Amino acid sequence: MSTIILYSHFDYGFGEEKMSMMLPLLYAPPPPYGAPPPQYGPPPPYGPPPTPYGIPPPPPMGPPAGPPMYGPPPPVMIPQKSPGIAALLNFLLWGLGYCYIGGSPWTVVGIILIIVEIVFSVALLALICLTFGLVPIIIGIIFALHAYTVANKRNMGMA
Numbered sequence: 001m002s003t004i005i006l007y008s009h010f011d012y013g014f015g016e017e018k019m020s021m022m023l024p025l026l027y028a029p030p031p032p033y034g035a036p037p038p039q040y041g042p043p044p045p046y047g048p049p050p051t052p053y054g055i056p057p058p059p060p061m062g063p064p065a066g067p068p069m070y071g072p073p074p075p076v077m078i079p080q081k082s083p084g085i086a087a088l089l090n091f092l093l094w095g096l097g098y099c100y101i102g103g104s105p106w107t108v109v110g111i112i113l114i115i116v117e118i119v120f121s122v123a124l125l126a127l128i129c130l131t132f133g134l135v136p137i138i139i140g141i142i143f144a145l146h147a148y149t150v151a152n153k154r155n156m157g158m159a
Helices: 083-092 096-101 104-156
Strands: 004-012 019-027
Touching: 083 096, 096 104
Parallel strands: none
Antiparallel strands: 004 019
16 A cells, blocks of 8 residues: 655735645555455344344234225315395396305306496496486476576567
8 A cells, every 4th residue: 555645735825925835645545445354244134123122023903993094085065055045136236146156257257247237337327317317407497498588578578
């Protein structure tokens, strides 16, 4: 076995005082691998581990008690919804019956229908106010002014 000497280059210091030096590093290869020492003996055979303190192992277990752990999941109980209440709510406010029924697609449909009915109701209310509120008032003012002028003309003898 021979020793190999390697040299490593080290720098130390700062600025102009920086110095460098070569340091020897000693390296010796590891000894060759051989047979294990005789006190270890052959490896133990594979198999179950020995029982501690000479206690015999427990008997093998039988099938598990109770219902099987795997299989179909238990049925999910879905709360029942009244079709009559759903119909009545949808009649009173479009989409409210669908929100009562629940479920992802029906709730979205119900919310959209509620928004549509609110828009329609506002538009209809504006139309009704114009038709039966503002327009009759304007026409009534025109007829009142006309009747006023006709009555004045008649009083003056022009009519």
